[in-house]
Amino acid sequence: MISASPSPSSTPDARAEYIFSQARTAFVARRYPSTVRYKIRVAGEREGQWVSRTYQAFEDWPELTLHTRSISDEESENPVTPTDFSFFGIGARKSELEKPPLLGLPRLLITYGFGLGSKMLSGPPVASTEILRYKPIGTVTATARVYLVALAGEDDVDGSPCWHLNVRPLESPGRHRIRELWIDEATFQTRRVVSMGNFQDRATSGQLWTTTYTEVNGSWYIESEASQSVVHAEIGSFDRVLIQFLDVADDTQDNLNFGLSGDIDNVLTEPAEAL
Numbered sequence: 582m583i584s585a586s587p588s589p590s591s592t593p594d595a596r597a598e599y600i601f602s603q604a605r606t607a608f609v610a611r612r613y614p615s616t617v618r619y620k621i622r623v624a625g626e627r628e629g630q631w632v633s634r635t636y637q638a639f640e641d642w643p644e645l646t647l648h649t650r651s652i653s654d655e656e657s658e659n660p661v662t663p664t665d666f667s668f669f670g671i672g673a674r675k676s677e678l679e680k681p682p683l684l685g686l687p688r689l690l691i692t693y694g695f696g697l698g699s700k701m702l703s704g705p706p707v708a709s710t711e712i713l714r715y716k717p718i719g720t721v722t723a724t725a726r727v728y729l730v731a732l733a734g735e736d737d738v739d740g741s742p743c744w745h746l747n748v749r750p751l752e753s754p755g756r757h758r759i760r761e762l763w764i765d766e767a768t769f770q771t772r773r774v775v776s777m778g779n780f781q782d783r784a785t786s787g788q789l790w791t792t793t794y795t796e797v798n799g800s801w802y803i804e805s806e807a808s809q810s811v812v813h814a815e816i817g818s819f820d821r822v823l824i825q826f827l828d829v830a831d832d833t834q835d836n837l838n839f840g841l842s843g844d845i846d847n848v849l850t851e852p853a854e855a856l
Contacts, residue, residue, distance in 0.1 A: 626822075
């Protein structure tokens with residue numbers, strides 16, 4: 582389990598600010614196939630036992646149109662046989678949702694970036710990578726800065742050396758949710774994010790979540806999102822929750838709809854990317 586590191590000081594760290602700026606540039610430059618298909622597995626652990634629901638999804642890019650099948654694979658593989666009967670005109674029908682969503686129907690973008698791809702997150706005007714090798718002297722200035730960033734050290738993430746950044750919002754902490762970042766030293770790609778709260782469900786908003794990115798066929802996607810503490814859901818509490826994005830593949834059929842439900846109240850989704 583990853584715990585939050587101490588917050589950055591109030592003095593700008595030019596080296597950290599430069600890494601953060603380059604990471605944002607790399608995030609904005611990410612490119613994806615016009616349509617990507619994947620599975621979203623939502624799993625919760627309770628007293629050492631895991632229960633999960635898996636959903637088919639596809640996402641169009643750059644429109645960021647998302648489609649998620651409303652029935653989980655588990656429900657499809659073990660469908661409920663409806664029981665209909667009538668007694669003096671009064672009918673009854675067995676519920677078709679014997680396996681309800683754990684946190685809600687996951688309409689989750691596999692390309693989501695916690696605002697890192699927003700051009701409004703302006704970084705400091707640093708022109709040279711020399712700042713990565715030498716401790717800078719002087720004052721760092723930036724326009725529209727919403728985070729104060731500090732370099733916590735260097736860590737290994739999935740075999741790749743990464744800069745570990747501590748991040749503190751300067752305003753609207755509920756909106757600017759990033760608290761830690763791990764940035765690949767070779768590519769400036771974001772490999773891991775710790776955020777305060779995740780998704781728009783109240784059950785997920787008051788705790789730290791760890792999101793990991795991975796590269797698939799030349800594109801960077803979310804690999805998993807994990808809670809760092811107990812999550813209280815409508816169907817009960819879970820000691821921890823793990824959301825995985827599986828079987829990621831370009832959609833050669835290019836946007837085939839597979840019978841999606843329209844209006845669903847219980848939906849798990851992310852806040853808007855725009856800041």
